[in-house]
Amino acid sequence: MFRRTGLWLLLAALVILGDCRSASPPPARRLNLLLVTIDTLRADRLGCYGYSQIETPNLDQLARRGVLFENAVAPAPLTAPSHASMMTGVYPTVHKVRNTGGFMLSPANTTLASILQGQGWDTAAFIGSSVLKRRYGLNQGFAIYDDQMPTSASGSALEEPERRAGEVVDRAVQWLQTQSGKPFFLWVHVYDPHIPYDPPSPFREKYRDRPYDGEIAYTDQQLGRLFDAVAGKSKPEETLIAVLSDHGESFSEHGEYTHGIFLYDTTLRIAFLMAGGGLPGGVRVKQQARTIDLLPTVLELTGGKAPPGTQGTSLAPAFRGNEVPTAYSYSETLFPKLNMGWAETRAIRTNRWKYILAPKPELYDLEKDPAESANVIASHPAEVQELAAQLKAISGTTEKVAPAAEDPRTMQQLKSLGYLGGSSPQELTGKGTDPKDRIEVLRLLHLAVHSGAPMPERIAMLRRAIAQDPDNPTLYNNLGNLYAEAGRPADAMKLYQDALQRGVHTAWLFSRVGSLYLRQGNKAEAIRHFEIAVRLNPSDYESMQNLAVAYRETGRIADCERILNAILKSGEEFAPAYNELGMTAFQKGDVAAAQQYFEKAARLDPTYQLNLGRFYKMAGDNPRARAAFEAFLAARSSSAEYQRMIPEVRKELAAVQ
Numbered sequence: 001m002f003r004r005t006g007l008w009l010l011l012a013a014l015v016i017l018g019d020c021r022s023a024s025p026p027p028a029r030r031l032n033l034l035l036v037t038i039d040t041l042r043a044d045r046l047g048c049y050g051y052s053q054i055e056t057p058n059l060d061q062l063a064r065r066g067v068l069f070e071n072a073v074a075p076a077p078l079t080a081p082s083h084a085s086m087m088t089g090v091y092p093t094v095h096k097v098r099n100t101g102g103f104m105l106s107p108a109n110t111t112l113a114s115i116l117q118g119q120g121w122d123t124a125a126f127i128g129s130s131v132l133k134r135r136y137g138l139n140q141g142f143a144i145y146d147d148q149m150p151t152s153a154s155g156s157a158l159e160e161p162e163r164r165a166g167e168v169v170d171r172a173v174q175w176l177q178t179q180s181g182k183p184f185f186l187w188v189h190v191y192d193p194h195i196p197y198d199p200p201s202p203f204r205e206k207y208r209d210r211p212y213d214g215e216i217a218y219t220d221q222q223l224g225r226l227f228d229a230v231a232g233k234s235k236p237e238e239t240l241i242a243v244l245s246d247h248g249e250s251f252s253e254h255g256e257y258t259h260g261i262f263l264y265d266t267t268l269r270i271a272f273l274m275a276g277g278g279l280p281g282g283v284r285v286k287q288q289a290r291t292i293d294l295l296p297t298v299l300e301l302t303g304g305k306a307p308p309g310t311q312g313t314s315l316a317p318a319f320r321g322n323e324v325p326t327a328y329s330y331s332e333t334l335f336p337k338l339n340m341g342w343a344e345t346r347a348i349r350t351n352r353w354k355y356i357l358a359p360k361p362e363l364y365d366l367e368k369d370p371a372e373s374a375n376v377i378a379s380h381p382a383e384v385q386e387l388a389a390q391l392k393a394i395s396g397t398t399e400k401v402a403p404a405a406e407d408p409r410t411m412q413q414l415k416s417l418g419y420l421g422g423s424s425p426q427e428l429t430g431k432g433t434d435p436k437d438r439i440e441v442l443r444l445l446h447l448a449v450h451s452g453a454p455m456p457e458r459i460a461m462l463r464r465a466i467a468q469d470p471d472n473p474t475l476y477n478n479l480g481n482l483y484a485e486a487g488r489p490a491d492a493m494k495l496y497q498d499a500l501q502r503g504v505h506t507a508w509l510f511s512r513v514g515s516l517y518l519r520q521g522n523k524a525e526a527i528r529h530f531e532i533a534v535r536l537n538p539s540d541y542e543s544m545q546n547l548a549v550a551y552r553e554t555g556r557i558a559d560c561e562r563i564l565n566a567i568l569k570s571g572e573e574f575a576p577a578y579n580e581l582g583m584t585a586f587q588k589g590d591v592a593a594a595q596q597y598f599e600k601a602a603r604l605d606p607t608y609q610l611n612l613g614r615f616y617k618m619a620g621d622n623p624r625a626r627a628a629f630e631a632f633l634a635a636r637s638s639s640a641e642y643q644r645m646i647p648e649v650r651k652e653l654a655a656v657q
């Protein structure tokens with residue numbers, strides 16, 4: 001099984017030598033690293049993990065060339081926390097990215113990218129979904145962080161903007177071609193298997209009844225192009241490739257449809273492959289492997305050392321069949337608490353047992369019952385005691401998680417708006433509604449959002465769910481979306497106001513009420529609500545942007561610019577902010593600056609070509625106005641607002657011919 005004994009002896013010698021010399025030795029080995037993360041990929045849907053009904057030749061070949069971890073697990077069934085653990089080698093309790101959205105990876109963390117960059121590696125990341133945008137801090141250590149999503153301006157409220165694997169791989173391959181000589185760390189994140197499942201042709205037809213599988217097969221095909229490009233750039237023994245999923249997908253098992261609610265293996269188990277860089281081929285590791293082990297493993301292979309405080313361990317000894325200290329894997333999900341108003345849950349997993357700490361705790365014997373169908377907690381008190389002690393060592397049972405400060409000013413603002421008794425920010429106690437007792441609510445929510453039933457039925461389903469679970473923010477969010485889709489803004493406003501009066505105080509609700517006030521022209525109320533939304537969630541750039549617009553329209557130019565500059569300070573190329581700075585500059589009479597901002601916004605997002613065209617038209621520059629209007633019409637955004645504008649823009653184009 002293990003063929004490259006010579007290399008391992010050499011590596012071991014280098015590590016010992018490094019230890020003798022200094023605390024942080026320079027990297028002994030120049031090793032390129034390609035990290036591919038595949039969102040929402042269940043391990044058991046890949047050929048190399050034993051699934052016979054799919055074609056994933058590129059990942060299967062990678063597994064044959066290298067190491068496959070049969071029992072790999074994520075520390076959270078959520079995109080941002082799971083990725084943050086890969087990048088830092090610590091659990092979410094330490095890196096503090098506890099949920100997707102609203103939490104930012106603080107610069108106090110040390111990331112794999114920043115370590116390698118510090119040692120002279122070229123670093124670049126290409127991201128497939130807005131849920132990992134720069135604002136969430138995972139860009140730390142990446143010289144290039146390409147997170148530009150298509151037509152972000154006003155897409156559907158129901159979906160996070162994403163781009164297909166083909167486009168992400170194109171961008172990554174382009175970057176690879178500019179590489180000359182320095183070792184590199186390239187991270188490619190592909191989002192396709194995430195809901196909605198809509199693979200492009202020919203996978204759409206080939207996997208007609210299994211679109212999720214179709215997304216995976218398509219992703220595999222695109223990754224084949226990426227692997228070829230990497231092979232063209234660097235020799236296999238000089239290139240380490242790691243492929244991981246961030247979490248799985250539940251497909252109605254345990255009453256869950258997607259991921260984030262429960263800590264079962266449907267969503268915690270992941271695919272984890274490593275190959276190249278001198279690793280042995282055809283190795284299958286049965287010992288549990290955790291995503292926090294990625295960073296120490298990579299650093300050992302490059303001859304470096306994991307920083308102090310790393311909770312993961314190098315998996316390299318397991319390649320030779322040696323024991324690694326990965327027996328216990330911690331996981332948590334705060335999604336039930338923060339998004340649904342229920343209790344958060346935590347778990348400890350070993351290769352044999354899973355102990356879930358919930359209001360009604362659970363224990364599963366994974367060897368006898370891999371489907372986790374029989375809770376055997378009553379018959380195994382000794383195991384429970386031991387696992388509970390392990391869990392307690394990693395995570396206390398009470399703590400405060402406040403994405404934003406519960407500062408007196410926010411409380412005063414809430415009070416002045418008449419919203420009392422709010423539940424944000426959150427205190428974790430492990431108490432509250434057990435997510436297992438809300439299966440019917442999950443079912444109604446899923447059907448209302450994804451079933452394609454007629455609108456009145458979907459609305460009725462969510463009404464029923466709210467009657468059963470009236471403090472659940474996600475239900476209000478989704479019903480509000482349906483009202484918006486159905487053209488019923490007054491019903492949406494009443495719904496949100498009811499929720500706020502009940503004490504359901506999420507940033508999202510304040511933001512929606514602000515937007516509705518803005519539509520009514522009530523700028524003062526819009527500002528009051530957006531200000532709270534922004535304080536509760538400082539990564540909500542969309543609300544910040546709306547707040548900036550409302551400030552400008554009420555003559556508060558300095559406040560407007562302050563907010564926009566705060567967005568752009570993060571380094572994220574947020575097109576709406578550039579457009580709005582253009583409006584502000586124009587209002588102040590600074591035409592040259594306005595032009596620059598409008599051009600920048602239009603370069604980032606072609607739907608802003610409209611404003612640019614109008615600007616040129618006003619300046620009497622008809623040829624440029626024409627080009628901009630044409631670029632707008634060629635943008636082909638699917639957003640309703642864009643579609644509505646098209647006839648008007650055609651008229652404007654005709655006027656400048």
Ligand SMILES: [Zn+2]
Pocket residue numbers: 039040078079080246247
């Ligand atoms: Zn994910």
